[in-house]
Amino acid sequence: MKVTEKTEQLVQPILEELNLQLVDIEFEKEGKNWFLRVFIDKPGGVDIEECGQVSEQLSEQLDADDPVTVPYYLEVSSPGAERPLKNKQDFINHIGHSIYVKLYEPINGAKSFEGVLKAFEDELVTIEVRDKARKKDTTIPYQKIANARLAVTFN
Numbered sequence: 001m002k003v004t005e006k007t008e009q010l011v012q013p014i015l016e017e018l019n020l021q022l023v024d025i026e027f028e029k030e031g032k033n034w035f036l037r038v039f040i041d042k043p044g045g046v047d048i049e050e051c052g053q054v055s056e057q058l059s060e061q062l063d064a065d066d067p068v069t070v071p072y073y074l075e076v077s078s079p080g081a082e083r084p085l086k087n088k089q090d091f092i093n094h095i096g097h098s099i100y101v102k103l104y105e106p107i108n109g110a111k112s113f114e115g116v117l118k119a120f121e122d123e124l125v126t127i128e129v130r131d132k133a134r135k136k137d138t139t140i141p142y143q144k145i146a147n148a149r150l151a152v153t154f155n
Contacts, residue, residue, distance in 0.1 A: 003027040003036065006067035007058075011038055014057045020050060023079045024086060027072075034072035036062075039079040051076045085148040091120040099127065100151040103144050113138055114151050 004025040015022055023039040040046055040054055055076040062068065085091055085099065100114045115129035115138070123142045128135050 001067070003068055006065065007036060007038065007062070010061040010065060010067075011054065011058050014054055014061070015040060018050065018053065020046065020054065023083055027068075034068075034070050035075060036068065036072050037075045037077070039077060039083070041079055041083060046078045051078070081152050082149045085150070088120065088142065091117065091125060091142075091148070094150060095119060098151040098153045099148055101125070101127070101140065101148040102146045103140065104146045105144060107138070107140060107144070113140070 004027050007025050007027075008022065011022060011025075020040045020042050023041050024037075025039070026035070026037040028035055028037070038054070038058065040051065042050075055074060058076065059074055062074065082100075085094060095117050097117055098115065099117045100112065102112045103110075105111070113127050113129055115127040115135075117125070118128050118137060119126040120142075125140045125142055125145065127138050127140065129138050
């Protein structure tokens with residue numbers, strides 16, 4: 001079992017108890033060091049105390065289960081303002097927010113779109129995008145989305 005999968009099994013009960021959501025898990029080598037990063041969130045965002053609480057409890061679970069065979073650093077944090085949208089529920093939860101999506105293949109000649117997420121229905125994502133001075137809706141099949149994240153906009 002991959003480190004990220006085992007970490008997800010270990011962290012999920014901790015997050016449920018604290019009413020927090022798992023956004024993503026990464027296990028990456030940077031330079032000569034390995035990092036196990038767990039990104040958590042909740043409506044309104046998470047604070048440093050919640051990240052610390054999850055880190056402490058998860059660290060105990062990881063020490064007991066020992067799924068990582070190399071020395072590593074554990075980091076638990078918020079995904080930030082431009083958090084990734086990893087699954088269908090993330091899209092549903094962020095209707096009305098600005099998002100950025102990258103596609104596997106172009107739609108109407110474009111492989112990326114930024115705008116307001118209007119709807120997620122029947123495996124279709126509808127985004128209101130600006131086209132010069134006007135706004136128009138673009139509908140994208142969910143399976144064509146390579147990755148998506150919230151977008152910070154300045155008005």
